[in-house]
Amino acid sequence: METAWDDQLRTAGLRVTRPRLSVLGVLAEHPHVDADTIATAARAVHPSISPQAVYGVLKALTGAGLARRIEPAGGPALYELRVGDNHHHLVCRGCGTVADVDCVVGQAPCLTPSDAAGFAVDEAEVVFWGLCADCQVRRSQHGYGSNTAIGEGVGA
Amino acid sequence: METAWDDQLRTAGLRVTRPRLSVLGVLAEHPHVDADTIATAARAVHPSISPQAVYGVLKALTGAGLARRIEPAGGPALYELRVGDNHHHLVCRGCGTVADVDCVVGQAPCLTPSDAAGFAVDEAEVVFWGLCADCQVRRSQHGYGSNTAIGEGVGA
DNA sequence: CGTCTTCTTTTGACTGAGTCAAATCAACGG
DNA sequence: CCGTTGATTTGACTCAGTCAAAAGAAGACG
Numbered sequence: 001m002e003t004a005w006d007d008q009l010r011t012a013g014l015r016v017t018r019p020r021l022s023v024l025g026v027l028a029e030h031p032h033v034d035a036d037t038i039a040t041a042a043r044a045v046h047p048s049i050s051p052q053a054v055y056g057v058l059k060a061l062t063g064a065g066l067a068r069r070i071e072p073a074g075g076p077a078l079y080e081l082r083v084g085d086n087h088h089h090l091v092c093r094g095c096g097t098v099a100d101v102d103c104v105v106g107q108a109p110c111l112t113p114s115d116a117a118g119f120a121v122d123e124a125e126v127v128f129w130g131l132c133a134d135c136q137v138r139r140s141q142h143g144y145g146s147n148t149a150i151g152e153g154v155g156a
Numbered sequence: 157m158e159t160a161w162d163d164q165l166r167t168a169g170l171r172v173t174r175p176r177l178s179v180l181g182v183l184a185e186h187p188h189v190d191a192d193t194i195a196t197a198a199r200a201v202h203p204s205i206s207p208q209a210v211y212g213v214l215k216a217l218t219g220a221g222l223a224r225r226i227e228p229a230g231g232p233a234l235y236e237l238r239v240g241d242n243h244h245h246l247v248c249r250g251c252g253t254v255a256d257v258d259c260v261v262g263q264a265p266c267l268t269p270s271d272a273a274g275f276a277v278d279e280a281e282v283v284f285w286g287l288c289a290d291c292q293v294r295r296s297q298h299g300y301g302s303n304t305a306i307g308e309g310v311g312a
Numbered sequence: 313c314g315t316c317t318t319c320t321t322t323t324g325a326c327t328g329a330g331t332c333a334a335a336t337c338a339a340c341g342g
Numbered sequence: 343c344c345g346t347t348g349a350t351t352t353g354a355c356t357c358a359g360t361c362a363a364a365a366g367a368a369g370a371c372g
Contacts, residue, residue, distance in 0.1 A: 071229035101272075117289075123286070124282060126283075127281040128275065130275040130276045132274060
């Protein structure tokens with residue numbers, strides 16, 4: 001489940017290329033990262049990779065169902081490899097850290113809206129906002145003035 | 157509850173100005189609109205209002221708790237006047253239309269994550285994705301090729 | 313009613329995230 | 343090994359939103 005990316009790509013009908021393997025490698029190490037961080041990290045493995053190539057790779061991966069794109073309000077899009085299970089996210093208002101929350105389909109009562117207003121709902125997206133453990137400590141130590149903007153520390 | 161905006165603004169410690177009243181008027185008519193649409197619509201009432209003024213007004217309104225900002229993935233931010241109640245949104249993948257879904261606090265079982273991973277959660281944001289009634293009809297009439305990009309029709 | 317202070321708006325330049333298209337390059341099937 | 347087809351590079355571009363300085367208006371005070 002870690003070096004079988006060759007097969008995963010091929011099975012999805014995608015060619016196996018250095019940029020794609022690099023991006024997959026980065027995503028495996030960092031569960032929730034933005035495109036820019038991926039580009040920087042991937043360049044450590046494959047120096048000549050361009051930012052646009054990363055966008056291309058990510059579009060191919062999300063299109064093929066190998067990666068998932070999440071877009072927390074107020075920050076750039078993040079990507080993760082966990083696909084297929086309907087899980088949700090905890091986002092820290094302090095440092096932008098994202099954690100996964102399991103939420104099995106069919107076991108989530110409020111994921112069926114009380115009044116769907118005629119909509120055919122096919123997905124429910126849930127984002128929990130709060131402070132991670134570290135930021136709670138940091139805030140109580142330094143007082144209340146030390147708000148860090150969301151996104152600053154994402155995956156960096 | 158409609159022409160008392162003067163009071164609402166003043167109570168919030170904000171000055172009563174033409175741009176602000178125009179924006180509030182637009183928001184009252186269109187429940188979920190993006191900044192650009194607000195600017196265009198507000199210009200019908202107050203022609204000299206600039207796009208940047210709209211951003212300023214919206215920042216003031218959201219800061220004062222008179223408006224709420226929502227940011228659906230893949231589209232520009234939308235604004236609404238419904239504040240104070242914890243309601244969520246249905247977004248149409250076809251036309252970008254947004255509808256409100258009531259979800260009273262304390263009555264939403266899955267809004268407390270099973271494993272909060274040490275996070276102090278203060279808000280749960282839920283977005284339901286699907287097709288609105290109109291787009292369901294439109295899709296079955298015209299076949300499957302007529303996907304409209306999200307956001308195109310928002311409030312316009 | 314007029315003046316003065318302070319908050320708003322305007323104007324205009326700027327950033328950051330992401331897209332698009334043409335040309336070059338590489339994967340992989342034969 | 344070669345050719346086809348898909349991927350990456352390069353570079354220009356769009357869109358949403360921010361920032362800062364200057365001009366303007368709201369409302370308090372006399």
